[in-house]
Amino acid sequence: MKLSALALFPLIIGSSMAQNVGQQVAATDKQSANVDLALAVIYEQGRDYKTAATYFSSAAKDDKVRGQALEGLKRVELAIQRDKDKQDQEALGLGEIYMSHRLWSKAEDSFKTARSSENETIRRAGERRLNDAVREQAPNLLSDLLEWAKSIAEVVALLLAIALLVAYVLALYRRRRSIHLAPFNGPTDDVAKRIAFALSYARALLQDPSSSPGNPLPISLTQGLPTFDDELPELEDLDLAGAKLPLASVGRLFGKPAVTVKGGYDADTPVGSGYALIHNRRSDKPDLYRWAVLPNSQSDLIDFAYNVLIEAVTAHAS
């Protein structure tokens, strides 16, 4: 039975269902080779080269249309290859795009697709670009590491700045509660040094008189003497942790000690005179104190130092 390909045309145009129906018709009804050939051409025109190849192969069994069928088969096989090459080329191009955006994993996948092409040119290009992609990833790890380290350093710097600010504020607060003891004057450097030593020594002994060799009492009696919570604040120097920072002027303005002590000793003979100017921050003017100090008497000088410190601490407690 001869069937017209045209009669079958509405059934098979542009649909996979039609394709399936067409295959079933060719396989089961054993239509003539002419029909297979016609169907192959139709599929070829519709760019369904794989189905067209199937029909061309079927048509090629008949001697009458073998020549046309084989030609058609060759055409569609070339077309299939062309399509494949085009896809492989597109994969190569896509890989380049991924490379430019540093999407290494996706680039590798695209180049691997190109590398598996039957087209030698595309295959070689895919191989080469795949190697390039692998190579370019290594330096990227280093720059990522550097970026990460930079972020960490920024965080640490910020924390340090906050810590420094807090420390500075605490130092200012402590300074405002402190007693500042300026270097005392003397007629010579030697006298000035002796005064400095006496003040330092007296201060140490005042903090722990039990340990003094001059303590006349049993230590068990003096160690347990009750005291009060507001212990002697540390005597501060002028230098502050933040003095070298731009905030130094702020420190001088707001970090004035609670009590400032200045003074000197004239080492005069037969009886010298030691003095101290003690200024409480809350007062308008300082208080002047004077004591007689025998020259060349270490005990008198130490007593002078005790007097200075006692008045300074008392002023602080006022």
Place this chain on the structure above:
Amino acid sequence: MQVSNGSWKTTNKAAQKSFVHGERSFRAYLAGGNVRFLETAKTNFEDALRSDRQFDLAKFYLGVTQTQLRETEQSIQVFEELLRSGKTFQGQLGLQLAYAHIKVYEDAHYLAAKSELDRVNQLAGESGRKDLQLQAQALQVFLYSVMAGRFGDGQKRPAEYEQRPQYARLALELGDEILRRDYDLDRSLINGALFDTYNGLGIVWTRIGEARWNGFPDRAASWAKSQAYFDLALRLRPNAVPVLQNIGTLRLAQAEEAENERQAQRAKLLRTEAKELYERSLEFNDHDQFPFYRLANIAVREGDKGAALDLIRKGKERPGAVKAAAWEKVLLDALALPDPS
């Protein structure tokens, strides 16, 4: 051990200021400063109390300074008032009261000090206050060493006088117990108590050597032990004035023995050593008359009239416990010396 009484026990600013001035002045005195600091401290504490009668801490310190100024009658009264009002200052009040009794140097007061220290010791033991117990026991060693040399009188109170060896033994037993014990306390507190114990044992062995009581080692051995304990005390606190002066006393006792055995040269060397020790003690604290008194006696012994009179003059300008009769004797002895040529 620093015991805090919490925040200021007064809200009165004038009282606060006076107290701070007084407390620091007292510290200056303890550190070896002039006795004027002690007098200033007392004045400040009195001012603080005038501003605030309820300022117990100032009252306590007033008592402490009065003891040092040998106004022991007043200080004992102050301490007993505080005790009656329930204050203890963590047991320190009992210790100060006992010490005030000791400084009276009378038998009844020695016994009162003993009772007080026994009480503090017992309370400390009951409340688990090992620190306070140690301090009380160290003071007891000191008390027993004083009683071993001063309790009773051979003429007027012979019964008490006969008890001196007993107190010497008590000092030795308690001292040995303190030294044998392990402590889980602050190191500075332990060292303080050990210092007082070594000093006390040194004193009592000096007394034992002088007295030659039955049942004790002989004089040489006793004085060797005395020196050993004083050395241990100096190791803890180099140049501690009380110990230097106690060793000076030991040297003078040894010099007297040498004189009795007609070893004049050795006696002279021992007196020279005693003199150096007293002079060294003056470098750290020259505000007590006792070393001046001893040095004046040595100068008299050496025949140095000028030095003796100078030392007597300086010594009498300073506060202390040397009796007027003792000063008078050394002055007469010095005046009896020939004038230097």
